[in-house]
Amino acid sequence: MLIFLSDLHFVDGSAGEHNVPVDAFKIFFEDIAGTANWLIKKGKKVEEIKIVFLGDVFDLLRTEKWFAFPVDERPWGDSEAKIEANANTIFDAIIRKNQDTFDLLKGELKNEFGLPVEPDRIYVPGNHDRMCNKYKSLRDKVCQWLGIPSRATPFDHYFLDIDHGVFARHGHEYDKFNYEGGTSYGYEDYMRVPIGDPITTELVAKLPWKIMRKAGIKRLPKAQRDALERNLKEIENVRPFSATLEWLLYQVKKNLSLKEIIEDAVDEIIEDFNKLKFVKKWYEHHDKWYVFWDEADKIQSTLFLLERFKVFPSEELMPLLEKVKNHFAKDDLLDAAPREYSHLDSRIRYVVYGHTHVPVQVPLEIIEGTAGSRCHVYLNTGTWRTRYHKCKEGLGFIGWKNLTYLIFYRREERRLDFPTFETWTGTLKTV
Numbered sequence: 461m462l463i464f465l466s467d468l469h470f471v472d473g474s475a476g477e478h479n480v481p482v483d484a485f486k487i488f489f490e491d492i493a494g495t496a497n498w499l500i501k502k503g504k505k506v507e508e509i510k511i512v513f514l515g516d517v518f519d520l521l522r523t524e525k526w527f528a529f530p531v532d533e534r535p536w537g538d539s540e541a542k543i544e545a546n547a548n549t550i551f552d553a554i555i556r557k558n559q560d561t562f563d564l565l566k567g568e569l570k571n572e573f574g575l576p577v578e579p580d581r582i583y584v585p586g587n588h589d590r591m592c593n594k595y596k597s598l599r600d601k602v603c604q605w606l607g608i609p610s611r612a613t614p615f616d617h618y619f620l621d622i623d624h625g626v627f628a629r630h631g632h633e634y635d636k637f638n639y640e641g642g643t644s645y646g647y648e649d650y651m652r653v654p655i656g657d658p659i660t661t662e663l664v665a666k667l668p669w670k671i672m673r674k675a676g677i678k679r680l681p682k683a684q685r686d687a688l689e690r691n692l693k694e695i696e697n698v699r700p701f702s703a704t705l706e707w708l709l710y711q712v713k714k715n716l717s718l719k720e721i722i723e724d725a726v727d728e729i730i731e732d733f734n735k736l737k738f739v740k741k742w743y744e745h746h747d748k749w750y751v752f753w754d755e756a757d758k759i760q761s762t763l764f765l766l767e768r769f770k771v772f773p774s775e776e777l778m779p780l781l782e783k784v785k786n787h788f789a790k791d792d793l794l795d796a797a798p799r800e801y802s803h804l805d806s807r808i809r810y811v812v813y814g815h816t817h818v819p820v821q822v823p824l825e826i827i828e829g830t831a832g833s834r835c836h837v838y839l840n841t842g843t844w845r846t847r848y849h850k851c852k853e854g855l856g857f858i859g860w861k862n863l864t865y866l867i868f869y870r871r872e873e874r875r876l877d878f879p880t881f882e883t884w885t886g887t888l889k890t891v
Contacts, residue, residue, distance in 0.1 A: 515586025515630030631813030
């Protein structure tokens with residue numbers, strides 16, 4: 461059995477309480493044990509269990525702790541030794557915040573949950589845990605807390621298993637805002653800082669931090685202040701990035717008396733963001749005069765609307781927001797999945813990504829051959845995080861918690877003549 465889960469986004473809690481509780485993992489392992497033991501009772505073989513953590517497990521970007529360090533000591537700065545030390549501080553805080561969960565993940569799972577074998581754990585880095593592969597100090601800690609044998613070399617950025625017919629990546633390789641490398645997909649490609657890193661920290665995580673430090677906010681009754689902070693810190697769970705404009709409009713509409721304070725804070729963080737040396741260089745590199753609506757144009761247009769949303773009433777902004785969102789709507793991962801097969805072993809049937817937080821199963825193609833036909837399928841692992849979805853009508857958002865994982869079976873585990881899969885997606889409405 462081969463199991464994929466991704467986008468757990470464990471955080472230190474400073475930018476919001478978003479961690480998946482340990483009980484969710486207990487339920488997950490109980491379900492896996494139930495499936496494995498059911499197969500054994502049916503006379504089928506389960507001789508190994510592999511669990512692949514397919515990226516964005518440790519979120520080193522969504523934290524307010526970076527604001528305590530000078531800009532040059534943040535991931536997009538130049539003080540490498542300081543950045544590593546600061547990243548270790550944040551990683552350690554993530555572990556402390558989720559101690560029960562990581563004690564479980566690194567422990568003996570076979571005996572605790574009645575599994576037929578002790579699962580092998582495999583880790584593939586994503587974009588939010590890019591630094592977990594950059595520094596050996598962090599690689600060692602990842603191995604320690606996920607129960608992975610220690611290693612001297614960096615983690616692979618892909619996973620391949622011929623017996624299960626699977627090739628997997630985190631998927632940010634095909635997101636131009638979260639991957640700055642080339643198509644060789646070498647280690648150095650993945651170590652280049654993408655614009656998505658400072659966007660997550662210097663814009664998304666910083667906005668609630670900046671607003672809640674305003675004098676006018678501090679004078680609010682505690683219950684109102686706590687509710688506002690809680691709502692603002694959910695902004696990272698809004699997809700896509702351009703929808704954060706509508707999320708802000710929604711928060712302003714709910715807190716009209718605080719409209720000016722929120723708008724001033726937005727202006728301040730955008731000004732600070734655009735002043736960053738890294739951001740200026742990124743604009744210079746990506747703003748191509750000969751390309752209409754390039755990556756730089758998309759970021760700059762979104763920030764332009766953010767700066768202007770206090771000037772225009774919402775009914776005038778909404779059509780502009782829809783136009784911007786449409787430019788972000790294309791699913792580049794879905795477009796990339798069919799191209800993977802050109803360099804893969806012909807026995808690979810399934811391409812798996814994470815990153816988007818949207819669980820999908822897409823039939824790509826049927827290949828006819830002398831040995832019969834085989835299917836090509838793209839699957840996405842989704843997320844275990846809460847996601848907020850814009851309402852179809854009006855200005856509003858509704859959120860629910862998600863839990864998705866994929867299971868792939870070898871031929872002998874299902875007694876079929878090809879490897880198979882199943883997917884599990886749960887939704888819990890408690891937010």
